[in-house]
Amino acid sequence: MLKDRKTLKDWALRILIGIIIFGAGFYSKCLIDQHTIIKFSDTINWEANPLELLSLIVTILLAIYVTRTLGKRNESEKVETELLINYILGFKKDLLERFDSISTERNIEQVKLNSDCKIIRKRLHSIISLAVENGYVDRNDNLVNSLKDEVTNIWETLTDTPPLIDGSASKEVTDGIATLRADKISKVENIIIEIEKIVFNLILKINKG
């Protein structure tokens, strides 16, 4: 009962607002008629030109198509692109975390390096597959090939290094390994800088579509 009364009150309010808006519109029309050169017709023309009607229907359908279908598709593509870029940025972060610390580590554990390289290479190949499958880059794209080559360079540089284990070698050998190690670390650091540049360009390319 109380609900019915509330609904009735709502309707009354709406009708009142409608009357006020109509009144305001009518008053505005009179004002415009009196004070400007614009004149409103007092009759409504109900004749319809079939061509205009068709044009109106097409416009309405186009509006629906653009807002619903194309809008959704654009949104979906945008989300897909963002996901892929986040995946690439995640790869770069992972790469930096795994290999940035090697210059400060006293001993390089071969097994850990092998494992890190396996994960990084696998992750990169997985990202590239996704990007290729979804049509963002070509399988033989220069940036893609450069990225693969640079990551393979890290793997080759690091996993060909003999482990440096305290007390296992004479001073001469240790000095030699230390120099070799420093060279390789420097090389890896340079490769990482190159990878950062390639990743930046790849993201730009993906964003441009």
Add this chain to the structure above:
Amino acid sequence: MEYKIKIAEVFSISPGSRHPDEGDYSGQEFREKILIPMFRKCLNAKQFLTIDLDGTLGYGTSFLEEVFGGLAREFTVDEVLNHIKIISNEEDYLIDDIKEYIKDAKG
């Protein structure tokens, strides 16, 4: 008879470096103790030897070069390429790397 070696099962899940003096589970150790005896059997039987690389923590380039490049140096490049089949579902790109090591093997 199928000749197959799964490195993670018959050798180690953490393959090491090139030579035994560089640490455990070296490529040389794997090649001499496991790969060469099995490969000889395959050659005699005129069969393929399937090597499964999956299941390990990862391979170093020196391990793979020592194993496969070393095998090609012990036998010939053609013998190795014609009698070895490599499985690597986890890292399919390793197959191309290994083929390069075999082709580039020098005595």
